[in-house]
Amino acid sequence: MKEVNPNAAPMVRIRGLRKSFGSHVVLDGIDFDVQPSQVVVVIGPSGSGKSTFLRCCNGLEKPEGGSVEICGRPLMQDGRMLPDHDLNALREEVGMVFQSFNLFPHLSVLDNVTLGPRKLRSLSRAEAEVEARALLEKVGLAHKASAMPASLSGGQKQRVAIARALAMKPRVMLFDEPTSALDPELVGEVLQVMKLLASEGMTMMVVTHEMDFAREVGDVVVVMDGGGIIEAGAPDVIFTNPSQERTRSFLQAVL
Ligand code: ADP
Ligand code: MG
Numbered sequence: 001m002k003e004v005n006p007n008a009a010p011m012v013r014i015r016g017l018r019k020s021f022g023s024h025v026v027l028d029g030i031d032f033d034v035q036p037s038q039v040v041v042v043i044g045p046s047g048s049g050k051s052t053f054l055r056c057c058n059g060l061e062k063p064e065g066g067s068v069e070i071c072g073r074p075l076m077q078d079g080r081m082l083p084d085h086d087l088n089a090l091r092e093e094v095g096m097v098f099q100s101f102n103l104f105p106h107l108s109v110l111d112n113v114t115l116g117p118r119k120l121r122s123l124s125r126a127e128a129e130v131e132a133r134a135l136l137e138k139v140g141l142a143h144k145a146s147a148m149p150a151s152l153s154g155g156q157k158q159r160v161a162i163a164r165a166l167a168m169k170p171r172v173m174l175f176d177e178p179t180s181a182l183d184p185e186l187v188g189e190v191l192q193v194m195k196l197l198a199s200e201g202m203t204m205m206v207v208t209h210e211m212d213f214a215r216e217v218g219d220v221v222v223v224m225d226g227g228g229i230i231e232a233g234a235p236d237v238i239f240t241n242p243s244q245e246r247t248r249s250f251l252q253a254v255l
Contacts, residue, residue, distance in 0.1 A: 016066035028227035037201040041214040044224035058094040095165030101157040103149040110145040135163040155186030
């Protein structure tokens with residue numbers, strides 16, 4: 001368990017977050033803080049709002065109410081988003097990795113990783129390539145720099161997607177079921193990279209069904225159901241002695 005300074009400003013501060021789709025209330029007023037270097041693992045049944053919660057944390061989803069702050073800067077306040085220009089700037093601080101990789105299919109691995117920094121951080125091609133090669137090295141894919149995405153396995157694609165997100169130098173990384181689309185034998189290589197990031201102190205929010213990862217790498221496990229967070233706590237507590245019956249039955253179904 002990492003030391004968390006209770007006086008440190010949270011990396012992500014969420015208050016009263018509300019989001020509905022039509023009459024369906026998906027998030028009913030969520031309060032939550034993510035501290036610097038914390039790994040928060042979000043679990044819960046399908047449809048419980050995990051993806052919506054994550055998407056609200058980088059402005060991909062527009063909530064009706066509440067506030068989300070990244071490093072003390074509001075992404076949205078009282079349900080009002082920042083103007084697009086400021087929203088885009090703040091989004092660069094929040095990297096996101098999806099279940100479905102979303103690489104640019106017509107670009108090489110290297111160009112996938114350098115595109116964002118060249119366009120949004122105004123790096124030259126040479127500068128961006130130096131950084132990108134170091135990131136590809138970190139995710140174990142230096143030898144694939146000139147490959148096209150279609151030639152990669154799912155696990156390799158997801159590791160490129162992680163390198164691409166890191167290339168924007170985010171302060172927080174959001175992962176939405178990053179291994180759910182992978183063949184079982186490819187899950188480990190992606191979790192390994194995420195574990196490395198966690199050990200380097202990256203602040204992370206991870207939606208996953210990989211309970212071993214949650215136990216081993218998570219500092220806090222958040223359980224969502226029925227429109228909100230039903231409990232949150234250290235993995236040991238959540239997995240061995242949860243306070244909510246709904247957590248118990250969810251874990252029984254997945255473990
Ligand atoms: P989870 O990731 O936990 O499976 P989601 O956040 O994807 O849950 O979805 C929560 C609920 O919101 C689900 O009932 C889903 O059908 C609904 N929902 C999500 N996105 C939309 C959307 N764009 N339009 C309408 N309903 C949506
Ligand atoms: Mg989801």
